[in-house]
Amino acid sequence: MRYLPLTPDDRAEMLGVIGAGSIDDLFVDVPEAARLSGPVPGLPLRQTEMAVERHFANLARKNKAASDHPFFLGAGAYKHHVPASVDHLIQRGEFLTAYTPYQPEIAQGTLQVLFEFQSQVARLFGCDVANASMYDGSTACWEAIGMAGRVTRRSKAVLSSGLHPHYVSVAKTMARFTGDTLDTAMPSLDGTDMDRLIGAIDGETSCVVVQYPDVLGRIEDLSPLAAACQAAGALLIAVVTEPVALGAIKAPGEMGADIVVGEGQSLGVGLQFGGPYVGLFATRDKYVRQMPGRLCGETVDASGKRGYVLTLSTREQHIRREKATSNICTNSGLCALAFSIHMTLLGERGLRDLAALNHARAVQVAERLAAIPGVSLVNDSFFNEFTLTLPKPARGVVHELAAKGVLGGVSLGRLYPGEASLQHGLVIAVTEVASDGDIDALEQALKEVLA
Amino acid sequence: MTAPNTAGWRPEMGEAHSGDDATYTGNRALMLEERLIFEIGDTATTGVDLDPAPAAPSRLGGLARSTPIGLPGLSEPETVRHYTRLSRQNYAIDLGLFPLGSCTMKHNPRLNEAVARMKGFKDVHPLQPKETVQGALAVINELAHWLIKLTGMHAVAMTPKAGAHGELCGILCIKAALEARGDPRDVILVPESAHGTNPATAAFAGFRVENIPATPDGRVDLAALTARLGPDVAGVMITNPNTCGLFEPQMKEISEAVHAAGGFVYCDGANFNAIVGKVRPGDLGVDAMHINLHKTFSTPHGGGGPGSGPVVLSEALSPFAPLPYTARTADGVIHLIEEADAEEFEREHFGKPLNSFGRMTAFHGQMGMFTRALAYILSHGADGLKQVAEDAVLNANYVLRSLEGVLDAPFAHSGPCMHEALFTDHGFAEGFSTLDVAKGLIDEGFHPMTVYFPLVVHGAMLVEPTETESKAALDQFIGALRSVALRAKQGDPALKSAPHFAPRRRLDETQAARKPVLAWKGDLTGA
Numbered sequence: 010m011r012y013l014p015l016t017p018d019d020r021a022e023m024l025g026v027i028g029a030g031s032i033d034d035l036f037v038d039v040p041e042a043a044r045l046s047g048p049v050p051g052l053p054l055r056q057t058e059m060a061v062e063r064h065f066a067n068l069a070r071k072n073k074a075a076s077d078h079p080f081f082l083g084a085g086a087y088k089h090h091v092p093a094s095v096d097h098l099i100q101r102g103e104f105l106t107a108y109t110p111y112q113p114e115i116a117q118g119t120l121q122v123l124f125e126f127q128s129q130v131a132r133l134f135g136c137d138v139a140n141a142s143m144y145d146g147s148t149a150c151w152e153a154i155g156m157a158g159r160v161t162r163r164s165k166a167v168l169s170s171g172l173h174p175h176y177v178s179v180a181k182t183m184a185r186f187t188g189d190t191l192d193t194a195m196p197s198l199d200g201t202d203m204d205r206l207i208g209a210i211d212g213e214t215s216c217v218v219v220q221y222p223d224v225l226g227r228i229e230d231l232s233p234l235a236a237a238c239q240a241a242g243a244l245l246i247a248v249v250t251e252p253v254a255l256g257a258i259k260a261p262g263e264m265g266a267d268i269v270v271g272e273g274q275s276l277g278v279g280l281q282f283g284g285p286y287v288g289l290f291a292t293r294d295k296y297v298r299q300m301p302g303r304l305c306g307e308t309v310d311a312s313g314k315r316g317y318v319l320t321l322s323t324r325e326q327h328i329r330r331e332k333a334t335s336n337i338c339t340n341s342g343l344c345a346l347a348f349s350i351h352m353t354l355l356g357e358r359g360l361r362d363l364a365a366l367n368h369a370r371a372v373q374v375a376e377r378l379a380a381i382p383g384v385s386l387v388n389d390s391f392f393n394e395f396t397l398t399l400p401k402p403a404r405g406v407v408h409e410l411a412a413k414g415v416l417g418g419v420s421l422g423r424l425y426p427g428e429a430s431l432q433h434g435l436v437i438a439v440t441e442v443a444s445d446g447d448i449d450a451l452e453q454a455l456k457e458v459l460a
Numbered sequence: 461m462t463a464p465n466t467a468g469w470r471p472e473m474g475e476a477h478s479g480d481d482a483t484y485t486g487n488r489a490l491m492l493e494e495r496l497i498f499e500i501g502d503t504a505t506t507g508v509d510l511d512p513a514p515a516a517p518s519r520l521g522g523l524a525r526s527t528p529i530g531l532p533g534l535s536e537p538e539t540v541r542h543y544t545r546l547s548r549q550n551y552a553i554d555l556g557l558f559p560l561g562s563c564t565m566k567h568n569p570r571l572n573e574a575v576a577r578m579k580g581f582k583d584v585h586p587l588q589p590k591e592t593v594q595g596a597l598a599v600i601n602e603l604a605h606w607l608i609k610l611t612g613m614h615a616v617a618m619t620p621k622a623g624a625h626g627e628l629c630g631i632l633c634i635k636a637a638l639e640a641r642g643d644p645r646d647v648i649l650v651p652e653s654a655h656g657t658n659p660a661t662a663a664f665a666g667f668r669v670e671n672i673p674a675t676p677d678g679r680v681d682l683a684a685l686t687a688r689l690g691p692d693v694a695g696v697m698i699t700n701p702n703t704c705g706l707f708e709p710q711m712k713e714i715s716e717a718v719h720a721a722g723g724f725v726y727c728d729g730a731n732f733n734a735i736v737g738k739v740r741p742g743d744l745g746v747d748a749m750h751i752n753l754h755k756t757f758s759t760p761h762g763g764g765g766p767g768s769g770p771v772v773l774s775e776a777l778s779p780f781a782p783l784p785y786t787a788r789t790a791d792g793v794i795h796l797i798e799e800a801d802a803e804e805f806e807r808e809h810f811g812k813p814l815n816s817f818g819r820m821t822a823f824h825g826q827m828g829m830f831t832r833a834l835a836y837i838l839s840h841g842a843d844g845l846k847q848v849a850e851d852a853v854l855n856a857n858y859v860l861r862s863l864e865g866v867l868d869a870p871f872a873h874s875g876p877c878m879h880e881a882l883f884t885d886h887g888f889a890e891g892f893s894t895l896d897v898a899k900g901l902i903d904e905g906f907h908p909m910t911v912y913f914p915l916v917v918h919g920a921m922l923v924e925p926t927e928t929e930s931k932a933a934l935d936q937f938i939g940a941l942r943s944v945a946l947r948a949k950q951g952d953p954a955l956k957s958a959p960h961f962a963p964r965r966r967l968d969e970t971q972a973a974r975k976p977v978l979a980w981k982g983d984l985t986g987a
Contacts, residue, residue, distance in 0.1 A: 012839070013848070013851055013928065014928065014929065014930035014931075015851050015927075015930065019930075020851075020854060023858045023931065027858060029876070032850045032853075035850075036738060036876075037875060037876065038707035038875065038876070039707055039709070039735070039739050042743075043712070043743045043744055044738060045738055045740070045846070047846075048841070051609060052606065052610070052841070052842035053842065054842060055839065056839060056841060058571050058839065061571060062574070062575065065581075065599075065831065065835065068580070068599055071580070071595030071598065072593050072594070072596050073593070074579040074580050074584060075583045077579070084587055085586075086585055088583075088585070094536055097540075098540065098547075099762075100573065102554030103549075103551075103555070104547050105552070105568065105760045106553035106761065107551065107763045108563055108764065109764035110763065110764065112551070112908055113964065114959050114964045114965065114967065115549075115550065115907065115962050115963070116549075116763075117546070117549040118550035118763075121546055124978075124980070125496060125497050125498070125980075127978055127979050129531060131979045132531055133529060137979070138978045139978075142765075144821065145621065145822055146822060147822035148621065148821055175819060175823070178818060179821060179822065181819075182819055185818070186632060187665075228521040228523055229521065230522070230523060257524065259526070259527075260529070263527065279583065280584060282581065282584045282823075282824065283824045283827055284766070284824070284825055285765075285766030285768070285826045286822075297978065305978070306972040306973070306976050306977055306978050307972065307977040308971045309967070309968055310966060310967045310968070311965035312965050314964060314965075316964045318967050318972045320969065320976060321973055325656075326624070326657050328656070329656075330659040330660060330669075331660055331669045332663070333660040333663075335660070336627065337625075338623065338655075338656075338657050339624070339764060339765035340765045342763040342764035342765045343760065343762025344766055346762070352531065353501065353534050353542070354534070355506060355508050356503060356504075356532055356533010356534065357503035357530065357531040357532070358503060358505070358506045358533055359508045359510065360531060361525075362506070363510055365513040366510055366511060366513040368513070368518070369514045370514065370516075372517060373514060373516050389521065390523075408591070411591065416588060416592065419587045423587065423798075426799060441510065
């Protein structure tokens with residue numbers, strides 16, 4: 010077996026050193042009745058590298074890759090062009106095959122990256138401090154709700170109807186077991202529910218959770234909501250599923266959000282059929298000891314040189330066990346690295362230019378599609394993603410577009426099954442990867458499907 | 461086109477260091493110091509060329525950004541150099557033996573990386589129509605089949621994002637099953653040697669956590685456990701092989717006792733790599749077990765994630781598994797069962813209402829880890845996986861027996877270990893600790909073992925060599941650890957200040973925690 014260096018002679022010699030007659034003598038603690046005498050029955054045996062590669066190539070061909078088709082899906086995962094150097098750098102073995110930096114003297118590479126990542130995320134979100142990443146945006150969102158409960162010692166969270174429905178589902182799953190109360194609502198195509206949110210805040214409210222831009226792509230000033238939260242002693246949690254947007258629009262922290270979480274997938278990470286992604290989590294300095302997840306901090310070594318370590322670990326499960334702020338152990342280190350490298354390549358100027366390009370193309374596409382008979386644009390405001398209403402249910406339209414080779418968006422019918430008022434809604438994301446030809450193909454295919 | 465970067469490479473200027481080993485730059489040949497991106501970059505530089513934005517009206521709702529963000533940019537050559545220099549300050553499996561107990565730092569096959577990067581996997585969106593992602597769904601299904609067969613369990617939940625997330629999944633299945641039968645049990649029993657995630661998970665799910673004592677030979681005390689069982693005990697969380705590196709020989713008796721008392725058995729599968737292909741947890745009465753794909757099945761640890769933690773389930777817990785899941789129907793089509801279709805699908809195919817406890821994450825789990833893990837599994841096959849467990853256990857016992865004369869091995873007398881060997885600081889000279897041995901090993905060119913875990917012995921050193929080390933590598937490591945251990949026993953003062961040859965000396969963790977500096981706070985200019 011190509012991954013196993015021991016030879017039969019090595020094994021015999023080592024058994025001799027151990028004083029064991031056979032390998033099974035080392036498994037004596039496993040009850041004999043449960044011990045398998047041969048390979049697990051009903052499963053294939055070892056294969057060559059070439060055979061395995063061929064198997065996967067065959068499976069990969071059964072998928073329609075985003076880069077091979079006009080592609081306009083978003084709704085929580087976005088396709089952006091990732092510079093070639095990002096993947097090259099994250100495949101360096103010193104990053105790829107390292108572990109959590111528990112021995113900082115020989116992990117300064119990972120630690121400095123985490124410090125830079127935390128600094129980038131904090132700045133992007135307009136916050137004081139960010140952690141070293143979470144699993145993904147949806148779990149970061151739930152963790153933020155949990156943190157707001159610890160800070161305020163209250164247990165009612167008010168969720169915006171514009172929060173991604175899968176994020177709402179995750180929060181509902183967790184709340185069912187922790188006993189938190191969630192105040193939720195279905196989105197409306199007629200406008201956001203800012204008034205409902207402000208009206209729902211009371212003395213029991215731990216937090217209000219609002220997505221920015223929201224799941225339909227709408228952008229709204231969070232300042233009045235932040236003021237209402239502050240007046241009631243509740244925290245405002247903003248959720249950003251498309252961080253590129255913050256190259257064009259105000260940061261949630263600037264508008265008074267207390268915790269900002271997000272999905273970092275759109276920079277560096279790629280689509281990957283949903284994972285692994287990277288959860289972003291930032292807040293105010295004063296709440297840092299209630300934060301979940303790993304944190305990297307600056308310090309000095311014994312000779313006075315600047316260095317970095319994991320810190321404030323008395324919040325974490327390996328120290329606090331059942332009293333920890335979260336059960337999270339791992340972060341999403343390699344994806345955080347990819348995010349950070351992509352952000353470094355962009356820099357502020359590149360991020361702003363990229364955001365401007367995304368927005369301008371999305372505006373153009375929205376205008377063209379809204380001109381198709383029977384189609385109308387839901388959004389007054391948007392960044393690179395907007396919602397259309399179609400003259401027929403959008404779920405079927407998506408399949409018809411796919412049959413024409415166009416990956417044309419995400420239907421609200423898939424995201425909100427059974428919600429009659431939303432079945433005609435189609436969410437379309439337009440990024441820099443959509444070529445003029447792609448846009449022509451989408452417009453033409455949509456016309457044909459709706460004709 | 462944007463203007464080229466005119467600032468060029470901006471390394472730190474040297475200071476006049478004193479001492480024999482000082483250099484002008486602070487560098488030492490191949491050991492290159494590297495400043496923060498915030499100190500070498502600026503807001504005007506970019507390493508990406510973009511098409512100009514077409515003319516279009518703004519639809520940003522009056523919320524266009526008006527203040528600077530403060531994000532530094534670097535050109536591509538500067539970026540490549542920055543991260544390459546940083547990478548060289550890391551230890552990694554690719555550089556040498558990485559015996560971090562319980563973490564399973566085995567070789568990461570590069571085939572797995574190549575497969576995960578096929579565009580049919582890396583470049584598909586989680587919400588694409590199912591007919592456009594049949595190959596991706598087939599990977600999830602095929603991996604699920606292997607995990608079920610290898611563990612002898614009934615079903616598997618694929619979405620948990622890491623081991624601790626998998627623990628939560630298993631515990632929520634137990635909680636949902638209890639709720640479904642109207643049973644208010646609220647205590648989870650956890651051995652003292654458990655990973656910290658176990659009690660943290662149980663507490664998060666609203667259970668009260670109680671410790672189970674261990675026997676003097678490092679196993680769960682069955683008599684004490686049985687005595688504690690009762691109508692308030694929802695279940696146990698047992699790590700097997702446990703964190704002392706020992707198999708729990710009475711696992712089946714534990715399961716039977718817990719089941720007889722109406723509880724469920726959660727198994728922390730972090731150490732499944734020691735027994736994969738040798739014994740199936742399903743044959744030992746386990747109800748739920750997470751599998752760290754980044755441990756047993758070699759997906760890269762990446763400096764701290766991403767992980768992946770599918771959970772295999774018994775028949776009793778399967779109905780409560782999270783959404784979404786994949787299912788192949790008789791027509792050969794693989795479905796992704798989400799909230800939209802779950803109720804109808806389960807009624808049609810299973811003839812019962814939906815019992816899932818809900819969704820744990822936005823999408824379908826760690827697809828990029830599924831491709832890698834499946835490539836590893838197919839490469840080994842059922843025969844190779846059995847060899848994996850055998851070689852991992854052989855290597856650990858070789859380390860144990862080669863060092864038990866030098867280092868205190870508290871459980872060595874009770875028989876062989878599994879995949880990891882546990883030592884303590886007993887016998888070190890006054891003032892010398894496990895930490896000193898760890899730092900001494902760094903100077904010898906090794907990553908240290910896991911230290912101070914498990915908590916059940918004093919100054920624990922947990923060595924997990926894994927099956928991907930050659931005998932020559934093991935012999936060198938054994939020699940190095942023996943040498944450092946002898947220095948600790950003899951009280952060599954130089955060991956107290958190790959490491960001497962790493963990129964940094966010991967770091968001041970107290971200062972880091974007392975006055976936290978968690979972000980760069982300076983002002984960036986536009987150069």
